[in-house]
Amino acid sequence: MAYSLLSKKAFSTVKTLSLPVQNAVTKIKKQPRIDMHFGIIVITLEFKMHENDEKMTNMNGFPVDVKVTYRNFENRGFSKKISTWTNQGKTVGEWIQHLWPINHPEFCYITDFYVREIELDVQTLWKTFPKLGSISIIFPQAEANENDILSAQNVLKAFLPDVKHIRFEHAPFQENFSVQHIGMGNLDTLHLQYPRNLKVDDLLTLNAERFFMHTDPMSLRDLNRFCKLWKKGSNPKLEKLIIYWRTETIPDWNVLLKGLKAKTKRNSRKKKLTIRNCRGVCGEIRYMTDQKFPFLRLPDDISSMVLESMDHYDKIAYSFLSKKAYSMIKDLHLPILHVMITMKKQPEIEVKLSSISIKFELNMLENNENMTDLNGFPVDVRVTYRNHENRGFSEKISTWTNQGKSVGEWVQHLCSISQPEVYIVAEFYVREIELDIQTLRNTFLKLKSFIIIFPQTEQNKHDILSARNVLKAFQPDVKHIRLKRPFFQDHFSLQHIGMGNLKWLCIKSPHNLNVNDLLTLNAEIISLDTDQMSLRDLNRFFKLWKKGSNPKLRELTIFWATNILPDWNVLLKGLEAETARNSRGKKLNIRNCRGVCGEIRYMTDQRFPFLRLPDDISSMVLESIHHYEKIAYSFLSKKAYSMIKALHLPILNVMITMKKQPEIEVKLSSISIKFELNMHENDEKMTHLNGVPVDVRVTYLNFENHEFSKKISTWTNQGKTVGEWIQHLFSINQPEYCYVTDFYAREIELDVQTLRNTFPKLGSITIIFPEEEEVFPEEEEL
Secondary structure, three states, rough: OOHHHOHHHHHHHHHOOOOOOEEEEEEEEOOOOOEEEOOOEEEEEEEOOOOOOOOOOOOOOOOEEEEEEEEEEHHHHEEEEEEOOOOOOOOOHHHHHHOOEEOOOOOOOEEEEEEOOOOOOHHHHHHHOOOOOOEEEEOOOOOOHHHHHHHHHHHHHHHHOOEEEEEEEEOOOOOOEEEHHHOOOOOOOOEEEEEEOOOOOHHHOOOOOOOEEEEEOOOOHHHHOOOOOHOOOOOOOOOOOEEEEOOOOOOOOHHHHOOOOOOEEOOOOOOOEEEEOOOOOOEEEEEOOOOOOOOOOOOOOHHHHHHHHHHHHHHHHHOOOOHHHHHHHHOOOOOOOOEHHHHHOOOOEEEEEEEEEEEEEEOOOOOOOOOOOOOOOOEEEEEEEEEEEHHOOOOEEEEEEEOOOOOOHHHHHHHEEEEEEEEEEEEEOOEOOOHHHHHHHHOOOOOOEEEEEEEOOOOHHHHHHHHHHHHHHHHOOEEEEEOOOOOOOOOEOOHHHHHHOOOEEEEEOOOOOOOOHOOOOOOEEEEEOOOOOHHHOOOOOOHHHHHHOOOOOOOOEEOOOOOOOHHHHHOOOOOOOEEOOOOOOOOEEEEOOOOOOOEEEEEOOOOOOOOOHHHHOOOOOOOOOOHHHHHHHHHOOOOHHHHHHHHHOOOOEEEEEEEEOOOEEEOOEEEEEEEEEEEEOOOOOOOOOOOOEEEEEEEEEHHHHHHHHEEEEOOOOOOHHHHHHHHHHHHHOOOOOOEEEEEOOOOOOOOOOHHHOOOOOOOEEEEEEEOOOOOOOOOOOO
């Protein structure tokens, strides 16, 4: 599209390509816009006009500039690119006339006219939009004026009777602008959205094949009259009439059916009626409310069959209807992996089912400073349904009523429909809640893990009291605790927390942490993310461990950010440890007074402390880290590799460059990760793939969110040869993605079998000869 603007020849060349546009939507208003849809690709052009014009009175104005947004939803990823073009010396009208001809002739042209913002005459409209297939006339939500009506009339005069699809928003029908004038055209589709002053008589003269209407409550008596007149011969072209309206009560459909002599057939979701008009044409009426579960009183075996065919979202919604419905859903044993409950002023509950996530945001009244109990009723509940199945992504957002349940009842309901072994995690924002111990115990009956989150600002007495209540409510039964930004002091110390019988304790960014606090901990696994720990303190900790402290400790992981490489000799001093090197880092074996042998591993840039955590916790952590770390993690062990492979990373393609210094580039939507394998320089050519790199330079490029970030690091060779690096990065990806390999013929000398064994599923190759004159071998050697 950009190239087509360069010259007449360029325009002609692009025009012959017949770009595969599915449809183009042009919005004519003070700041015009064009959206071009190429399947999963959408290109939007926004024309920035001078602000001094009250309305658009012609199409001869030159944009100040054009903002171009490119969106791509390919391969489970989403990328967005924004750029600003000049106006290319073209007016708004010329831009429209330029972009339309370069597209495929069969595609759909749609134009939205905002009548309050434009004042275009009929001749201008004719000249600018020669092949218009569909129009929308959009009135303001405020009361329409004479100019709005005149502007809409000009649009209709310009395009009737050729246009086949018309849509109106907030149209104020009146004597000079009636449905009769519009509907007498030879239309395929007429769509009225929230019309004003509409009467059922207006429908009788319509000449449209399909008619859709969103409106305020429609009288069933009027619809009954319409159907009776259709039986007598009105609306001969009508194929489909669909009317939507919101209602607080279930309609009395008998009013609609009165006198129609219709044959009625019922099914599990809707009702159908068959009526016949004077011409012998048979019409089918379907009517239904937005009630999703009409099978509540069906026999149990049929209800169960229907329930099993529904998706998880509908099953959970159904569970709220009655005690019987709740019991039936509970018996289905939904495959819930874990439930995450976030306790704050606006609570959230997220239910995770494999590749499906359903998030419930409870919208509470804003007048409460803190949440002091769980008896409050949400105003409503925003439900977000995300589905990552089948390598695609879909999202559905809806708003539910509070179902007559308090916050505590919502928590208990969603937790109780899960399996007893489901992992339930609760996050407590201590600044925003003020819950007593009994309330917490009564509400969270199966809590296995909780997170206490302190504010980033300085903490107060209320924060400490709130955190202590959470601890008292769930200790000693809870097995996993995470503290974020805790402020340790006399009344809230690490000793009080760690004396519980914990499996896992994670502390992030603590204040006032002392190495002595670690000595009394009774946890099996401890993870610390802190800048307050010194190697001397750790050395002292291990010396005390050798003397018998922390008898239950199985694993201790500590992270801290540093701009220099630590002097590990400070850690090792006096430990009498046996040291062994491997390809990843260092190991030390030390033995305590009980004869227990402990292994210390220490290294810089080690990002993965959860290697030995339970699988469910590891999976949760893995899903939250970025792709760079996931790929790095896959090298740690066979188990780590298997877990990453199961995640199905959304890789678009892998580019392998085979030369003396090989390169592998992994492309994931807007992220690119490049691995440069640094080989020994003494080899003239690469004759096999069994060489081990000296190290690997990794460049991470990220173009997400309109920004660019770059990170360069150096990895070890991970104990792998060049061939094993290629096979490893191939195998963690989807089988459908694209493998591309460039072979530099001058720098390699690989036999056929090596190539076949290393690149089993190669889809595309490039063979690159040197730029200078090639030196070919003799024919027999070739």
